[in-house]
Amino acid sequence: MLDSHLPTLEELEVKLGGINGKRIIVRADLNVPLSDGKIDDDLRIRESGATLNWLCDRGASVVVCSHLGRPASDNDQEFSMKPVRERLLENFPNVEVLENLRFNNGEQKNGEDFVNYLISGAGGDPFDAYVNDAFGASHREHASIMGPPMHLPSAAGFLLLKEVRMVEKILNNPKRPFVIVLGGSKVSDKLSLIEKMSDVADEMLIGGGMCFTFLSAQGVSVGDSLLESEMLDVCVDLLNSDISIRLPLDFTAMGSDGQIGNPDIETQVRQYGSSIPESWMGLDIGPGSAVDFSDVIMEAGTVLWNGPMGVFEDPRFAAGTKTIAQAMSETSAFTFVGGGDSASAVNKFGLSDSINHVSTGGGATLELIEKGDLPGLKVLRESRIES
Template identity: 55%
Template sequence: MVPQLEDLGDVRGKTVLVRTDFNVPMSGPDDARIIVDDFRIRAALPTINWLIERGAKVVCASHLGRPKGTPNRKYSMDPIRKRLTEFAPGVELLENLRFNAGEETNDQDFVRELVDGVDLYVNDAFGAAHRSHASIVGPPKTLPSAAGRLLQREVEVLSELRNQPKRPLVAVLGGAKISDKIGVIEALSNVVDSFVIGGGMCFTFLAAKSLPIGDSLCEADQISFCKQLLQSKVQIHLPEDIVGVDKDGNFATFGVRLPDGAKGLDIGPGSAAAFADIIMGARSVFWNGPMGMFEDDRFAAGTRTVAQAMSETQGVHGGWWW
C-alpha cells in the first residue's frame, strides 16, 4: 500500500513540501503569460486543504514546461502562484523546479536544498511520478512521505484496472506529451485490450509510422518508444483525420498526412466518432488527457465527443482528464 496523508501522523506546526503538477496550459507573450486552464491547480486542492485544515504549513513545488535547466521568464511560476493564492491563501509555491538543472539530473545538492527546513513530503504529481527527478525521488529518502489525494486516487484506479478489469479494457490517452504518459502506458500496456491515442501525443505516433505531420508537436526522443508500442501485441487506435490550421493559420481538416507548415490541434470528426464507438463498446475505460487543444473552442470537439461517450458508457471509468 502507498502511504496516505493519514499515515503522516500529526502535521500541526510542520512544514510540508507538496510536489504538485502545475504544468498548466499557458498563452500570451513571455512577460505576460495567462493561465488558459487551471484544472491541475484545482486538482491539488484536496491535498493542500487537508494539510492546511490540520495546521500544516504547505510549500508546493512544480515544474512548468521545459526551460532546460535555466531561468526563463516564459516558464515563471508567477501566474500560477497568483492563482494558487486565490484558491489557498498562505500556501507557498517555489519557483519552477526545472530552472535548476539539478531537478532533471536528480542532483543531491538540489535535493538537500529542497528538503532544507521541511518536515514532511507529499507527492501529488501523478503525471510526473514516473520520473527520476530530484523532487520526486529525493525527498522520500530523508523525510516521512505520503501520496496526496490525487496520486492516491490514480494508484487505486490503476491497481483496480490492472488486477480485476472488466473487459474489454480500453485506455484513452491524450495530452501534449508522451513523456508525461510513459508511467501510465507502462503500467497498462500488458493489461489493456487497446489504447486510443489522441491529443498532441498522437503526432509522435504518426511520425513513428513515417507519416508527415507538418509542424505538429512531436517528441523526437520518444519515436523509438512509440515504435516499440506499435509493434507490441496491444491494439493501438490512432486518428484517421485531423483538425488544425494550415500554413497560413487558417482552420483546416486533414487526413493523417499533414502538408508542410500545417499543424494538427485536434482529432477530426471521423476519429472522434470512431473513438466514441470504441469507448461505448468497452466495459472498463481509463481516460487521461484531452484529445486536442480544448482551450480553443475550434479544437475542443474531439475532447467533448470523448467526454460524452464516457458519460454514456456503462463501463467502469478511471483516470483524470488532463
C-alpha cells in the same frame, strides 16, 4: 501487480505526534500551461487542494514547491511561479510557495547540495516532514522527488494516492470490455503501452497522427501525413498479432502547403477507401471514424484514453477529439483519461467533470502503466520501511 501501498498522511500525522505547528514541504505538480503570464488550465492547481486543505486544517505550516515549464536560465521570468502563487493563495492565503525549482540546476540533476537546501528549510526554518503530491513528476529522478524522502518523515498526498489507485483499478480489475483509445503523433511513443496492454485490452482504437503509420503498413496511401517509416514493420507485426486493432475509416486532411491554425486554408474529408492523395496530410479522424469509435466506447466496460485524435488546437481538426471526449463523458463505462493532451482536450471541451478520472500525469501515467512503478513511488515506500 501494481503496488499501491504508500505511506499516507494519516500515518504521517501519527508518526509526528500531530500536524499542528509542524513545518511541512509539499512537492506538488503545478506545471500548468501559461499564455502571456496567464493560466490556461488550472486542473493541477485545483487537484492539489485536497492535500493542502488537510494539512492547513490541522494547523501545519505549509511550503509548496513545484517546477514550471523548461526555463532557459535561473531567472527566466516567463516561467516564474508568480501567477501560480497568486492563484494558489486565493484559496490558501497562509501557504508559502517557492520559486520554480528548475531555476536551480540541481533540481534536474538530483544534486546533493540542492537536496540539502530543500530538506534544511529552503531558506527558512527546518522542515519536519515531506509530502509528495506531484504524481505528474514522480517518474523523474529529480532532487525534490528523490531527496527529501531519504531524510524526512514522508507521505504521499491525496492526489498521488488517487492517481496510483486509479491506475491500479484499470490494470488489476477492469470491467469488460476493456477498450483503449490511443492517439498522438507517434507509434514509437505508445509502443511500450501497446505491448504492455496487449494481453489486457479487448480492443484498441488508434487515431491521431500515429494511425497513418498503421494505415501505411496496410498498404494504404496516406499522402504527406505524418509517417514513421522505421515503425512500419512493427505495425505490420501488431496488425498480424492477436491484438484487436481498429483504425480510422476516414479522416480530415489539409493541403501540405497549408498552415495549422490558419482557418483560411481549404480542408476536405477523404474516405479511407480512396486513401489520402499526394500533397495532402491527414490531421484528424473523419466523422465516420469518430462515430465508429464512439459506438465502441459506448458499449465498453472500461475505457482508457491517451492521445488526441487530431490537431485539436485548430478548430478545423478538433471534431474527432471532441466526439471521443463526448462519448467518454456519456458512456456508462469506467473512463480514464491518461493525462497530457487528452486531459487538455476534455478540459477544453468542458467535459472533465463527466469522466471518472482525468489524470494529472502524462509521461508519469504511461510509465506507471507500462512499468508498474515510478522512482518517486519507490523512494516513498523505502522511506516508509526505513522509518
